[in-house]
Amino acid sequence: MAIDVDWARKELANFLQLTELYRPPDPPGVVSFSSHLSTRGSSKDIVASAQVVEQILDRVLPRWRTEVPDNHNKTINRWYQHIEAVQRADVVLARDAEVRAGLGDDAPQLSAAVMHPWVWDGARALWGSGHYREAVTAAAKKVNAEAQNKVSRRDLNETKLFQNTFSLSDPKPGEPRLRLMADDGSDTYRSLHRGTMAFAEGCYAGIRNPNTHEDGLPELPEREALEQLAAFSVLARWVDTASLEAV
Template identity: 35%
Template sequence: MDHAFAVRKLKDFLALVGGYLHEVDLASRDIGAEWPDWPEELVVQEAVARQIANAYSPGLGDIERDEGENEATYWYRVRTAAAQALGMASSAEEIAAFLRPTSPTIAADSLHPWVWEPAAPLWAAEARQDAVLAAARTLNRRLQQKLGRHDIGETDLCMQTFDLREAQAGKPRLRFPGDRTTAIWRARQEGAKYFGAGAFLAIRNVAAHEEAVDWSRQDALEHLAVLSVLARWIEQCTIESAPTTDQHQ
């Protein structure tokens, strides 16, 4: 519904009917004076005002002249209905927002500390791109430190780290807790592998190589939330290394 249109039309009508009632009031004070005729525009705008009033509150604009009712009383009732409709139209968006169910929010300082701590000072400076990049770089360093691997980039590291194949010499794996014989466990490992690689490719690389991205605060916060999920998984997983007697590379 176009509330701005409704407000404009109702204000025009109220100004017109107010002017007419003012003339009626002046005539009533002049004994013997005739009441002014309805302006044609008043009748035209009344039809529009009725429809708008009914759109906001069905039946509000359905005002009929009572038997024996004079013109002034009738138009006062019409004006009251239009004023009520104007109040509804003027506050419709605010009321809708107030009545909207409360939605959950993401508290930035509740994100994983590997993500929020490096991002926080840059976020405070409104450097959202740099905040996301700092978080991604710190997360990569944490992953490298946990595995003791600094020989490959973060995308390949995620692909190898969560891979379902057994660990090899110099190539440890991260493993979620749980029964490794189930399809759910295998799906989680595979999902983390591609999730981690995708996060670094689609978020870290963009933040690092684009001169300036047009991320809104919400965009940047959601990117940090993605990195936070990955950070929790990395911290939660245990390291599985190849047996010291394993000669396979």
């Protein structure tokens, strides 16, 4: 689902307003020379706003926790990193289309945040810290686990699991099948399920296994890692939407 830009920008603006620093007025009849500054909002309101804002930032700037400085002015305002990240995210939301058009690149953008939830939920934590290869591996494990859950099997993993569950043979006791369409005897039915088995094998043999077993590999470029996540997102949607046939 695409992000609601107007809603997101309102939430970001509200956070900036709550965290704005100001010098409280002196009580009547008292003159203070203190330089103490306070936030406009209460700690409770700021924390509540931050809970929403952090989710927006994770969508708009997935690496904000590592790329936005967090070691400046924290003694003045503990929300310094959030504030700068919010300011950056607001610019992205407001001007992303304009910037891409101005740079001559207004092609659709690939975002991990809009991939299948199994994939992004598995990858999110590692992705945010720049561990892209490990993030893809975590997403692969998540898709495998969800497929196991759907067919209630723990005895098969990865390639063998998908070969069995998308097999064209009828289900057997303890061996349910996943179906992407009703068996109408057509070439389309056979092609779709054979293709899913082959695609799953490619994902795990060609992506997951090298990422896991090859020591000393350099970190994946972010763009390449996104493409790999997208492959697992396709597989995840097939598994999620497939109907279960069991005996």
